[in-house]
Amino acid sequence: MKNLVFGELNLSKEIEKAVSEMGFEEATPIQSQSIPHIMDGKDVIGQAQTGTGKTCAFGIPTIEMVEPSNENIQALILSPTRELAIQISEELKEVSKYKKGIRILPVYGGQPIERQIAALKKRPQIIIGTPGRLMDHMRRRTIKLVDLKMVILDEADEMLNMGFREDIDEILEKVPQERQTILFSATMSKEIMDLTAKYQKDAVLVKAVHKELTVPNIEQYYLEVREASKLDLLSRIIDKEGIKLSLVFCNTKKRVDELTSSLQSRGYMAEALHGDMKQSQRDRVMSRFRNGSIEILVATDVAARGIDVDNVEAVFNYDIPNDEEYYVHRIGRTGRAGKTGVAYTFVAGREFYRLKDIQRYTKSKIVLMKPPSLSxxxxxxxxxxxxxxxxxxxxxxxxxxxxxxxxxxxxxxxxxxxxxxxxxxxxxxxxxxxxxxxSKNDFSQADTYNYEDTGAEKGMVRLFVNMGRKDRIQPKHIVEAIASRTSLSGKLIGAIDIFDKFSFVDIPYEYVDEVLSPSKNFRIKGKKLTVEKANRK
Structure with a gap:
């Protein structure tokens, strides 16, 4: 099945406008398959990894099917963690911003329940909650699910791994039997299939199936870089390698426009290519790219289809793609007609795990590259x-x-x-x-960024953590440890760098005193976590 553009999914004009403003052109595979079935009222089992667009796969039809005139809770989304609940809530609020009368509320542990009770008086129709806090509200009768029409279990396998099976059973046995049940999971274990058999009716299975991917013979590199430093890094590589013709990929139209403008201000001959441009504009840009009057073409995946230029020297994944197949399509634009090609992928923070997925599915070796210095x-x-x-x-x-x-x-x-x-x-x-x-760039003092520096970004403070890879921890463990015992929301936590025996985490300046308070007893996997200010180089 080919991926659909959002205009082919029979969505309301309000949703289409919101999705377009979010910068998306084309539905991901899991969205293309899930949205029509959910809109038809069917129970759905969705198998998809994080980063495949699954939130919108269930979020878009949920918002479309909620009746704004009905002030009762109509849709319930269960999430394993508070961080994911907040993330889902924010994304759904973006999607629904032009739909009048739609109210969305996340409820989770770690936040005063009185604040949530006050927010519930505004009559939200969509609740996103963690199992424990949701059950607390149900017992207090501050959340009543008598008019519920949809239940969505997101990251169901993770909820089972965290020991929420009994909570899920209790919740699903107390909601109306006549409802639509949607379940998303990265794996289809026996426990997941038992859950679907018990609570779903004639469920449709959809999954983002990975094709057998063949990566062309292209040199592939990745560079670890903070988001704020990507532009400098791109400029340096182009200057050092003397690249005359390159393709730079971004995940959204907004990013394409912003990056193109920044490159032009630095003196590069760069142009944008994305779905909001008229065909005549696209043709003009492609003509200039082919004849070499454009050095850098910045594009989205959809707009870049059909680009067939033999002398593209390098492809840059400025944003790491959401789908492994997109990675293969992107880097295949270089190294044509018997020429050598090179691909560079910029990886920021937790995106490293998506890079690992790409390497696993493409069976290719992507080599770590040190950023070029000014010398x-x-x-x-x-x-x-x-x-x-x-x-x-x-x-x-x-x-x-x-x-x-x-x-x-x-x-x-x-x-x-x-x-x-x-x-x-x-x-x-x-x-x-x-x-x-x-020299294309007059590097100012601000541009001479030391990529090996352990300093935090502006407005953030870098903290030292006494656990690392040898303790088998991941960024989510650090986020959960800090967010669960402070008022600092997980979404505000910045870059996390994990080394063998220790880690660094960036937090906003205003939360430093609270996080470093001696009264905080942070723990990961039962082991006490020491957090202190990192020393600057």
């Missing part, structure tokens, strides 16, 4: 200038220019008779001038 770039530019100079010397058409050098020597000696200047000095000065003038 690397300068050396590369000198080499490029020297190469051009050798070509000029080989043509031996330098007669009148030798005269200019003699004139320069004479003038310099008249002005400064104490120092003896040679033709080598003149050549070195000219080389320096050429390299400086050919």
């Amino acid at each position: 690397d770039i300068e050396e590369s530019k000198v080499n490029n200038v020297l190469k051009d100079l050798k070509n000029v010397i080989a043509k031996n058409n330098l007669g009148k220019y030798v005269g200019y050098i003699d004139k320069i020597l004479e003038d310099v000696h008249l002005e400064n008779q104490e120092n003896y200047i040679t033709t080598i000095d003149i050549a070195a000065a000219l080389l320096k001038t050429l390299v400086t003038q050919n």
Whole structure:
């Protein structure tokens, strides 16, 4: 089944407008398969990993099917963690922002229940909740599910792994029997199938099936980089490698426009290509790309279909793709017609796990690359200038220019008779001038970012954590440990870097005192977690 564009899914104009503003052009495989069945009122089992767009796969039809005029709770979404509940809530609020009368509320542990009770008085029709807190509200009768029409279990396998089976049973046995039940899980274990058999009727199974992917013979690299430093890194690689023609992929139209504008302001010949452009605009951009008058084409996956340019030297995954197949399609744009090609993928924070998925499904080796330094770039530019100079010397058409050098020597000696200047000095000065003038970017102090620095981004403070890879921890463990014992929401926690014996985590400045309070007893897997300010280099 081919992926559908959102215009083919019979959605309301309000939803289409919201989705378009979120920057999405095409439904992902799991969305293309799930949305029509859910809209038809069928029970659905969706098998999909995180990062495949599954939230919108159930969120879009849920919002479409809720009746704004009915102020009772009509849809319940169960989530294993507070962080996921908040994330789902925020995404659904984006999707529903043009649908009047739709109210959405997340309920989870760690937040004062009185605040949630007050919010429930505003009569939300969609509740996203963790099992424990939801049951607490049901016992208090602050949440009543008598008019419930839909139940969605997101990351059902994770809920079972966390020991929520009894809670799920208790919740589902107390909600109306005549309802639509949707379940999403990354795996289809026996426990999951038992759950579906007990609580679903004639469920339709949909899954994002991975095709057998063949990766072309292209050099593949990934670079670990913070989001705020991606633009500098892209510029440095293009400058160091002297790349004349490249494709840069972003996941949304908004990102394409923003990046194109930033590259143009730095002096690059860059153009955008995405679904909001008229066909005549796309044709003009592609014509300029083919004839080399554009150096960098910044595009979305959908807009880049049909691009067939033989001399693309490099492909950049500025945003890591949501689907492994997209990765293969992207990097296949380089290395054509028997030429060598190279692909660079930028990975920020927790995206590293998606990169691992890509490597596993494509059975390819993506090599870690160290970001180029300013001295690397300068050396590369000198080499490029020297190469051009050798070509000029080989043509031996330098007669009148030798005269200019003699004139320069004479003038310099008249002005400064104490120092003896040679033709080598003149050549070195000219080389320096050429390299400086050919530099695309006037790197300011802010641009000379040290990628190995452990400092946090602006407005954030970097903290040291005494556990690392050897303790078998993941970023989610650190987020849950901190968010569960402080008022700091997991969504506000920044970059997390995990090393063998320790880790670093960025948190907003205003939460530092609370997180570092001696009264906080952070634990991961039963082991006490020590958190303190990281030392800057």
